[in-house]
Amino acid sequence: MSLNNVFKALSDNTRREILKLLQGGDLTAGEIAEHFAMTKPSISHHLNVLKQANLVQDVRKGQNIYYSLNTTVFQEVVCWFYDFLGCSDGRKNDGDEG
Amino acid sequence: MSLNNVFKALSDNTRREILKLLQGGDLTAGEIAEHFAMTKPSISHHLNVLKQANLVQDVRKGQNIYYSLNTTVFQEVVCWFYDFLGCSDGRKNDGDEG
Numbered sequence: 001m002s003l004n005n006v007f008k009a010l011s012d013n014t015r016r017e018i019l020k021l022l023q024g025g026d027l028t029a030g031e032i033a034e035h036f037a038m039t040k041p042s043i044s045h046h047l048n049v050l051k052q053a054n055l056v057q058d059v060r061k062g063q064n065i066y067y068s069l070n071t072t073v074f075q076e077v078v079c080w081f082y083d084f085l086g087c088s089d090g091r092k093n094d095g096d097e098g
Numbered sequence: 099m100s101l102n103n104v105f106k107a108l109s110d111n112t113r114r115e116i117l118k119l120l121q122g123g124d125l126t127a128g129e130i131a132e133h134f135a136m137t138k139p140s141i142s143h144h145l146n147v148l149k150q151a152n153l154v155q156d157v158r159k160g161q162n163i164y165y166s167l168n169t170t171v172f173q174e175v176v177c178w179f180y181d182f183l184g185c186s187d188g189r190k191n192d193g194d195e196g
Contacts, residue, residue: 003108011106019182023184
């Protein structure tokens with residue numbers, strides 16, 4: 001996982017909205033597109049950025065390709081913040097008691 | 099705060115390193131630049147991106163301008179993840195997403 005790609009992918013409202021939609025379950029690109037006043041190619045572009053960041057995966061089910069959330073990557077980003085904010089004292093240079 | 103700007107600012111190794119440096123205390127642009135094999139103008143550019151995202155603030159102390167971390171914004175980003183990952187179900191109902 002590249003944190004650069006992940007943060008870049010998250011720096012867009014539409015992409016964050018797509019991720020929220022996928023929280024509700026896997027969706028095809030067409031189903032995702034229905035939620036936005038946007039062309040399908042635009043949605044495909046956003047989905048590709050999310051895929052490159054590994055935030056979503058595409059899975060073939062029958063004839064359709066479904067997009068699903070990869071929550072592992074979210075965990076890793078949250079870990080970065082957790083670490084950054086010093087929650088994980090002891091692992092890094094020493095901090096408060098804990 | 100614009101989450102777009104925050105995530106964009108975080109999508110760069112150098113900028114994330116600068117934020118880590120500032121964890122140790124406020125620094126001038128010159129002091130920050132010493133830690134990188136980069137020109138001062140490049141560092142200034144990164145500092146500006148961080149400032150635009152409100153992740154750092156500049157504070158005049160005597161003759162120098164010091165950069166300091168704005169941890170409030172980190173909290174807000176962590177809140178976004180917290181919310182996204184469903185830790186806070188019930189706190190927010192519907193979509194005034196900004």
